[in-house]
Amino acid sequence: MRCSECPLRRRQLFHAMSAREVAMIGRMKREHLGVAAGKDIIREGGHGQELYTLYEGWALRYHRLQDGSRQILDVLLPGDTVGMTSVLLGQSAHSVQALTTASFCVLDGRVLPELFKKSPELALALTRTWFADLRRGDLRATMLGRMNAAERVGYFLIEIYDRLRQRGMARGGVSPCPLRGIDVADAVGLSRVHVMRALKELRNEELLDRERGNLIIPDFARLAAFTGYSSGLRVGKRAIL
Amino acid sequence: MRCSECPLRRRQLFHAMSAREVAMIGRMKREHLGVAAGKDIIREGGHGQELYTLYEGWALRYHRLQDGSRQILDVLLPGDTVGMTSVLLGQSAHSVQALTTASFCVLDGRVLPELFKKSPELALALTRTWFADLRRGDLRATMLGRMNAAERVGYFLIEIYDRLRQRGMARGGVSPCPLRGIDVADAVGLSRVHVMRALKELRNEELLDRERGNLIIPDFARLAAFTGYSSGLRVGKRAIL
DNA sequence: CGTAATCTTGACCAACGTCAATGTTCGTGG
DNA sequence: CCACGAACATTGACGTTGGTCAAGATTACG
Numbered sequence: 216m217r218c219s220e221c222p223l224r225r226r227q228l229f230h231a232m233s234a235r236e237v238a239m240i241g242r243m244k245r246e247h248l249g250v251a252a253g254k255d256i257i258r259e260g261g262h263g264q265e266l267y268t269l270y271e272g273w274a275l276r277y278h279r280l281q282d283g284s285r286q287i288l289d290v291l292l293p294g295d296t297v298g299m300t301s302v303l304l305g306q307s308a309h310s311v312q313a314l315t316t317a318s319f320c321v322l323d324g325r326v327l328p329e330l331f332k333k334s335p336e337l338a339l340a341l342t343r344t345w346f347a348d349l350r351r352g353d354l355r356a357t358m359l360g361r362m363n364a365a366e367r368v369g370y371f372l373i374e375i376y377d378r379l380r381q382r383g384m385a386r387g388g389v390s391p392c393p394l395r396g397i398d399v400a401d402a403v404g405l406s407r408v409h410v411m412r413a414l415k416e417l418r419n420e421e422l423l424d425r426e427r428g429n430l431i432i433p434d435f436a437r438l439a440a441f442t443g444y445s446s447g448l449r450v451g452k453r454a455i456l
Numbered sequence: 457m458r459c460s461e462c463p464l465r466r467r468q469l470f471h472a473m474s475a476r477e478v479a480m481i482g483r484m485k486r487e488h489l490g491v492a493a494g495k496d497i498i499r500e501g502g503h504g505q506e507l508y509t510l511y512e513g514w515a516l517r518y519h520r521l522q523d524g525s526r527q528i529l530d531v532l533l534p535g536d537t538v539g540m541t542s543v544l545l546g547q548s549a550h551s552v553q554a555l556t557t558a559s560f561c562v563l564d565g566r567v568l569p570e571l572f573k574k575s576p577e578l579a580l581a582l583t584r585t586w587f588a589d590l591r592r593g594d595l596r597a598t599m600l601g602r603m604n605a606a607e608r609v610g611y612f613l614i615e616i617y618d619r620l621r622q623r624g625m626a627r628g629g630v631s632p633c634p635l636r637g638i639d640v641a642d643a644v645g646l647s648r649v650h651v652m653r654a655l656k657e658l659r660n661e662e663l664l665d666r667e668r669g670n671l672i673i674p675d676f677a678r679l680a681a682f683t684g685y686s687s688g689l690r691v692g693k694r695a696i697l
Numbered sequence: 698c699g700t701a702a703t704c705t706t707g708a709c710c711a712a713c714g715t716c717a718a719t720g721t722t723c724g725t726g727g
Numbered sequence: 728c729c730a731c732g733a734a735c736a737t738t739g740a741c742g743t744t745g746g747t748c749a750a751g752a753t754t755a756c757g
Contacts, residue, residue: 698757699756699757700755700756700757701754701755701756701757702753702754702755702756703752703753703754703755704751704752704753704754705750705751705752705753706749706750706751706752707748707749707750708747708748708749709746709747709748710745710746710747710748711744711745711746711747712743712744712745712746713742713743713744713745714741714742714743714744715740715741715742715743716739716740716741716742717738717739717740718737718738718739719736719737719738719739720735720736720737720738721734721735721736721737722733722734722735722736723732723733723734723735724731724732724733724734725730725731725732725733726729726730726731727728727729727730727731
């Protein structure tokens with residue numbers, strides 16, 4: 216797969232790049248990596264100098280505590296990049312694992328200083344994307360700190376639906392969702408059983424349903440109001456590596 | 457206050473810059489802003505194009521929900537910069553308020569693209585700092601999602617102590633801490649009363665105490681072990697704007 | 698068609714929230 | 728230096744939310 220022919224880059228959501236920029240990223244590319252569901256590609260404490268752009272499938276960025284419990288920090292969707300902390304800070308504080316069968320573009324992170332030098336515009340576009348993700352993280356922290364079970368679950372899932380919609384991977388209130396109960400639980404800070412109770416509540420209120428690996432949101436605006444989610448804060452284009 | 461004479465920049469923790477870089481930042485500087493305790497300098501939804509570097513005092517970055525409850529997203533200490541989301545994304549999703557009497561360097565954020573162009577090294581150093589903060593945020597999310605009351609409070613406070621220590625503003629297990637019970641509660645996702653109970657537990661275990669606006673940590677390593685905090689992941693120098 | 702994974706349910710328990718009364722600290726003005 | 732008030736901390740009683748356990752139902756997949 217050549218970067219210049221990458222179909223992911225053509226999607227609406229992503230920042231249009233000059234041929235020169237795409238070529239520069241193409242030169243960073245090392246390999247296209249296929250990964251089986253459940254397998255880790257980045258491990259906490261690792262020192263890798265690679266950047267991974269998720270090309271296809273879903274992945275989870277997570278942190279594991281001494282007692283074995285897991286906090287999911289973010290769900291990665293096609294076009295999302297991980298590995299920057301390891302490249303920039305020398306060590307990764309989180310693991311990343313494929314949730315489904317997935318494939319990644321693997322880039323050489325050591326070229327990053329050169330990229331900053333040769334294309335400040337691209338560096339700035341990337342920075343914008345990072346800050347957009349940071350803002351998403353802030354809102355998720357608010358969810359963890361201040362919401363009850365049903366709101367947390369609803370917020371977490373509507374956010375994912377919205378991100379998929381922006382990528383053209385969901386519409387009409389339906390999207391694929393390979394997350395299991397335990398994954399949702401580990402993301403929103405609840406037990407699996409209680410997540411199931413919250414999902415039942417949301418289903419009874421006709422705010423949200425899950426069916427055979429699909430997420431169903433009958434009325435986006437109503438769920439958004441219930442969870443305090445604002446698709447608002449208009450999403451700019453995302454820079455993709 | 458000239459940037460070239462700024463005593464903050466001289467502290468160990470901060471990235472040494474070339475005279476040229478300092479001069480460039482100096483040219484971005486608009487004013488030195490004094491703020492009374494409790495006053496907001498950035499408001500959620502605002503469109504300001506200013507960057508604020510906290511010079512003296514403490515500040516809080518927070519998000520307020522419809523029901524009036526507040527989630528504190530981060531505590532800002534001298535040398536920390538805020539306002540980037542507003543500059544880069546056009547709108548701020550959080551507010552920032554002075555916790556104590558404080559002063560800020562106000563910079564013109566519109567110059568940022570120029571800064572990226574003229575000094576890619578500085579841009580990269582800033583990016584490193586942003587990712588270090590992002591990692592801190594990830595760990596705080598883990599705290600919110602997976603820890604019990606005493607661990608949350610201990611984690612939150614030891615992190616602050618550690619950041620102050622890095623800045624040379626705390627040592628020997630004692631540091632100033634103007635945070636009130638309600639501030640801790642709003643940061644760790646608990647009620648004020650329950651935070652007080654957790655503090656009592658920590659005091660009984662001789663892990664942590666508060667006394668007249670001071671934080672006392674008799675045995676850093678023991679509290680770190682209790683809360684799962686790792687000062688580890690060695691802190692690089694921080695770039696300061 | 699059978700097995701493993703996941704979901705569902707109910708009973709019970711622990712953690713945390715809420716309320717309200719009391720105590721303490723700190724800043725202010727006399 | 729003292730008296731006062733406001734803000735903040737402390738405590739106990741009690742209610743609510745979410746966790747845990749375990750058994751049974753359903754679904755996915757070979």
